[in-house]
Amino acid sequence: xxEPVLRLEKWAMGAESTIFKTEQWGYPIVLKWRPQKPxxxxxxxELLKKTRTNRECKMLTHARALGVSxxxxxxxxxxxxxxxxxxxxxxxxxxxxxxxxxxxxxEICFEFGQSVARMHxxxxxxxxxxxxxxxxxxxxxxxxxxxxxxxxxATTEMKGVDLHLIxxxxxxxxxxxxxxxxxxxxxxxxxxxxxEAEPALSRMDVIRERGxxx
Amino acid sequence: xxxxxxxxxxxxxxxxxxxxxxxxxxxxxxxxxxxMLSPQEGGIHPREASRHHSDKGPDIIAKALTEAGIGPHxxxxxxxxxxxxxxxxxxxxxxxxxxLALKLEVPLVGVNHCVAHIEIGCLESGFKxxxxxxxxxxxxxxxxxxxNRFRTFGETLDIAIGNMLDVFGRTMGMRFPxxxxxxxxxxxxxxxxxxxxxxxxxxxxxxxxxxxxRRLQTxxxxxxxxxxxxxxxxxxxxxxxxERAIAHTKKGEVLLTGGVARNRRLGExxxxxxxxxxxxxxxxxxxxxxxxxxxxxxxxxxxxxAGDRLSVAESYVLPKWRTDxxxxxxxxxx
Numbered sequence: 001x002x003e004p005v006l007r008l009e010k011w012a013m014g015a016e017s018t019i020f021k022t023e024q025w026g027y028p029i030v031l032k033w034r035p036q037k038p039x040x041x042x043x044x045x046e047l048l049k050k051t052r053t054n055r056e057c058k059m060l061t062h063a064r065a066l067g068v069s070x071x072x073x074x075x076x077x078x079x080x081x082x083x084x085x086x087x088x089x090x091x092x093x094x095x096x097x098x099x100x101x102x103x104x105x106x107e108i109c110f111e112f113g114q115s116v117a118r119m120h121x122x123x124x125x126x127x128x129x130x131x132x133x134x135x136x137x138x139x140x141x142x143x144x145x146x147x148x149x150x151x152x153x154a155t156t157e158m159k160g161v162d163l164h165l166i167x168x169x170x171x172x173x174x175x176x177x178x179x180x181x182x183x184x185x186x187x188x189x190x191x192x193x194x195x196e197a198e199p200a201l202s203r204m205d206v207i208r209e210r211g212x213x214x
Numbered sequence: 215x216x217x218x219x220x221x222x223x224x225x226x227x228x229x230x231x232x233x234x235x236x237x238x239x240x241x242x243x244x245x246x247x248x249x250m251l252s253p254q255e256g257g258i259h260p261r262e263a264s265r266h267h268s269d270k271g272p273d274i275i276a277k278a279l280t281e282a283g284i285g286p287h288x289x290x291x292x293x294x295x296x297x298x299x300x301x302x303x304x305x306x307x308x309x310x311x312x313x314l315a316l317k318l319e320v321p322l323v324g325v326n327h328c329v330a331h332i333e334i335g336c337l338e339s340g341f342k343x344x345x346x347x348x349x350x351x352x353x354x355x356x357x358x359x360x361x362n363r364f365r366t367f368g369e370t371l372d373i374a375i376g377n378m379l380d381v382f383g384r385t386m387g388m389r390f391p392x393x394x395x396x397x398x399x400x401x402x403x404x405x406x407x408x409x410x411x412x413x414x415x416x417x418x419x420x421x422x423x424x425x426x427x428r429r430l431q432t433x434x435x436x437x438x439x440x441x442x443x444x445x446x447x448x449x450x451x452x453x454x455x456x457e458r459a460i461a462h463t464k465k466g467e468v469l470l471t472g473g474v475a476r477n478r479r480l481g482e483x484x485x486x487x488x489x490x491x492x493x494x495x496x497x498x499x500x501x502x503x504x505x506x507x508x509x510x511x512x513x514x515x516x517x518x519x520a521g522d523r524l525s526v527a528e529s530y531v532l533p534k535w536r537t538d539x540x541x542x543x544x545x546x547x548x
Contacts, residue, residue, distance in 0.1 A: 015458040039486025040453065041446040043406045128415045132462060149413065161371065165415040171538070172365040173462070210372060
């Protein structure tokens with residue numbers, strides 16, 4: 001019997017991983033691999049790779065149970081720090097934002113805010129909610145990816161940090177559209193959570209001031 | 215009216231260091247003199263630091279002129295650190311800058327301290343558009359240029375990395391600043407003790423690490439191992455957020471600057487990060503890495519050349535001046 005050969009195509013390089021695109025049983029999937037980082041202390045590098053691969057694989061499924069669209073995990077290889085999951089045919093919100101009419105951009109951000117709210121309602125934080133980690137597929141469906149920094153048992157503080165990171169990402173990456181995008185995202189957040197949104201929203205403002213040189 | 219050639223006196227005094235530097239519009243650093251308040255014990259009190267600046271400032275400025283081989287009337291521009299920083303320090307520094315500008319009848323320019331760290335690094339490295347990792351006693355920021363501003367992609371959520379090192383060092387009886395002593399100890403350490411590693415998106419947090427390190431210290435763990443563990447954890451976190459910023463912005467240059475940039479291990483780690491992303495890497499050399507006047511002078515020249523002026527009447531200081539609050543009129547990249 002012939003060994004099955006995986007044809008790997010390097011798809012993207014992230015900060016902590018390399019993404020390969022391949023096929024399994026005729027379906028496109030991606031392999032997210034966390035390579036060794038020779039410049040880090042080995043103990044730290046291995047601990048991070050292990051905990052994050054583990055956490056991401058569980059969290060992708062857990063977030064879906066909370067009502068957030070995430071790619072389905074097919075298998076994981078913890079020895080090689082690799083997760084195989086669905087390939088989402090689409091683009092990052094980061095790339096799309098400047099190409100969309102404002103009304104459509106508002107809709108997407110509103111939905112993004114709702115997705116974050118669904119996680120927060122389940123006491124989960126995403127940990128890296130930038131527009132690089134929001135995908136819009138070819139059928140206009142919104143997906144959240146990259147759960148390596150996600151956490152359970154989230155406190156108000158952790159949710160506040162999550163919102164702070166969203167605001168920061170919009171300020172730095174979408175400076176010319178940040179107001180529209182932030183307003184719509186927070187509207188979506190509040191729309192889903194109602195008065196429950198308040199503690200995390202006020203914490204977001206407190207956090208912003210904290211690390212600053214006063 | 216523009217006076218060329220420009221010889222700019224830059225005055226820096228945002229925190230514990232006071233510096234004066236003379237730079238030409240060709241980007242030549244003619245002199246760069248500074249002095250740092252280093253208390254026998256404890257940390258920096260803003261009032262003591264501002265007194266240090268008013269006491270030592272005039273002599274440091276005079277020395278900067280002598281070393282540059284010029285007299286006061288050869289100065290054609292005065293630049294000063296307008297913020298961010300400690301209020302009393304900024305005011306003492308601004309007072310000197312204003313008096314000199316009035317006395318010598320030359321224009322005045324107010325410079326953002328963080329922006330100056332980036333610009334002097336670009337001058338030294340020849341970089342055009344880097345991701346800058348700026349690490350010091352008061353700042354921990356990952357900055358990149360986008361849409362006419364230097365934007366802070368990541369920063370500390372609580373204390374600065376240098377502050378964390380100083381406070382830990384103080385517990386161990388080291389003098390301020392403690393970074394160099396910790397680096398020496400860390401070279402002798404080899405056993406890693408796990409410390410809280412806290413990265414949130416492109417932000418970091420060091421307060422949990424500090425608490426844990428102080429607790430480990432009471433458990434009689436050898437100091438070299440503890441310093442080694444602190445460095446590896448703290449720098450590993452920085453490497454990760456820098457890497458996120460590089461992956462996110464796709465920029466091809468990485469600049470390491472600020473007082474903590476003097477740490478060799480940190481430079482080694484970030485060089486590895488840059489290499490993984492095929493980016494060029496530069497660590498600002500020690501004389502230009504910390505707080506000093508040359509960076510203020512050089513940035514003042516860039517601003518002045520782009521048409522920036524600050525009248526004495528409006529030259530109030532900006533203690534909370536954010537890196538991303540200033541339009542960077544002299545850069546036209548995007």
